[in-house]
Amino acid sequence: MTDPKQDEFFMRRAIDLARQAWGQTHPNPLVGALIVEDGQVVSEGFHAKDGGPHAERSALTNLGRSPKPGATLYVTLEPCSTQGRTGACCDAIQVSGVKRVVVGATDPNPVHSGKGFDRLRAARVEVVTGVLERECTDLNLIFNHWIARSTCLFAAKMAVTLDGKIACRTGESKWITGEAARADVHHWRRYFPGIAVGTMTVMKDNPRLTARLADGEEWCPHRFVFDGLLRSVADHNFPEVYTDKYRERTIVVTTSHAGLGYVRKLRDLGVQVWVINSPTQRVDFRDFRLRCVQEKITGVYFEGGAQLVSEIMRARELDYLFSYRAPVLLADDKAKAGFSGLRPERLDQAVKLADVRHEVFGDDTLMRGRVVYPEKLLLDETVFSLR
Ligand code: AOF
Numbered sequence: 001m002t003d004p005k006q007d008e009f010f011m012r013r014a015i016d017l018a019r020q021a022w023g024q025t026h027p028n029p030l031v032g033a034l035i036v037e038d039g040q041v042v043s044e045g046f047h048a049k050d051g052g053p054h055a056e057r058s059a060l061t062n063l064g065r066s067p068k069p070g071a072t073l074y075v076t077l078e079p080c081s082t083q084g085r086t087g088a089c090c091d092a093i094q095v096s097g098v099k100r101v102v103v104g105a106t107d108p109n110p111v112h113s114g115k116g117f118d119r120l121r122a123a124r125v126e127v128v129t130g131v132l133e134r135e136c137t138d139l140n141l142i143f144n145h146w147i148a149r150s151t152c153l154f155a156a157k158m159a160v161t162l163d164g165k166i167a168c169r170t171g172e173s174k175w176i177t178g179e180a181a182r183a184d185v186h187h188w189r190r191y192f193p194g195i196a197v198g199t200m201t202v203m204k205d206n207p208r209l210t211a212r213l214a215d216g217e218e219w220c221p222h223r224f225v226f227d228g229l230l231r232s233v234a235d236h237n238f239p240e241v242y243t244d245k246y247r248e249r250t251i252v253v254t255t256s257h258a259g260l261g262y263v264r265k266l267r268d269l270g271v272q273v274w275v276i277n278s279p280t281q282r283v284d285f286r287d288f289r290l291r292c293v294q295e296k297i298t299g300v301y302f303e304g305g306a307q308l309v310s311e312i313m314r315a316r317e318l319d320y321l322f323s324y325r326a327p328v329l330l331a332d333d334k335a336k337a338g339f340s341g342l343r344p345e346r347l348d349q350a351v352k353l354a355d356v357r358h359e360v361f362g363d364d365t366l367m368r369g370r371v372v373y374p375e376k377l378l379l380d381e382t383v384f385s386l387r
Pocket residue numbers: 028029031046047050051052053054055056077078079080083084085086087089107109112147
């Protein structure tokens with residue numbers, strides 16, 4: 001009785017439901033579910049926040065009665081098989097009497113990871129797996145990384161010209177990509193628990209680093225400023241992220257080489273400071289990563305500048321890349337390149353992307369994917385400057 005087109009149709013709706021909690025479920029995943037009887041959606045649900053009811057349970061509860069015989073439950077993620085903070089969804093499905101479950105992605109949580117399917121099948125429930133699997137997996141970039149690798153996802157965003165440049169030789173860069181692509185950046189700012197920039201970006205651009213969304217909502221994630229020596233504090237004109245109403249969500253990441261007076265100044269303003277021990281004047285990304293894990297910050301979206309993002313990549317610490325490309329050609333060697341610091345001699349020594357997704361925003365495109373490093377990353381040792 002499987003109709004793949006119909007299953008995909010309802011799974012698309014389940015994905016839309018999951019997205020209603022965009023950025024609000026960390027460290028838990030985004031999950032959507034719905035119940036279909038006689039070809040009609042009769043109930044919907046999604047996982048709204050960490051610790052709250054799971055999507056399947058909320059769809060079953062929202063139905064307010066027992067599902068009819070022949071009902072199908074659609075869910076974007078494999079139903080959980082054991083009791084967590086909430087009861088196992090497999091139990092709830094079994095108790096409800098639903099006899100057909102259609103699932104998008106397998107739960108990468110090693111506690112479940114396929115066991116949900118086994119449990120349901122053992123209870124004589126028909127289970128269809130892998131419906132819109134790529135899309136359902138893509139819903140949870142951060143959760144998938146966190147649960148399988150026990151670490152946070154470091155992603156970077158870049159907006160480049162056709163020839164991979166991020167600014168003219170004069171430094172002018174506003175704007176390379178159009179409005180639709182820039183609005184998409186705000187969408188991702190809402191998804192990631194943290195955004196990060198380097199000192200120069202904060203001092204030159206004075207960005208707000210909030211997510212301004214289409215519905216007028218403004219959201220402020222943790223805002224990381226990488227500033228190994230606290231040069232951004234030496235200036236009398238503090239950047240906006242140190243003084244605005246969200247300043248308590250700003251975290252300046254610095255080293256033990258920074259002046260204590262500057263650290264105090266920031267803390268007096270209400271800004272948080274993470275002092276990370278380092279033999280150099282630059283923050284070690286592995287130590288930053290450990291601190292994020294300790295603080296349960298599951299994902300950080302690095303927005304620039306080019307140097308900060310290149311450094312994370314050189315350190316093999318960049319996990320994911322968002323690359324927006326505009327139909328603009330500079331064709332100038334002196335125009336600023338997005339990435340630098342490597343010197344591959346062969347193509348198999350290049351950094352590549354996997355699980356690539358392409359999206360179109362007006363005349364611009366977004367290519368995004370997981371960063372895959374060559375066995376040996378050949379560094380250009382002449383590229384070295386202070387952040
Ligand atoms: C589902 N449906 O809506 C979600 C699932 O602590 P708990 O009880 O919330 O369990 C968290 C784990 O359950 C999480 O790591 C993931 O494997 C799964 N999340 N599963 O069937 C849902 N949010």
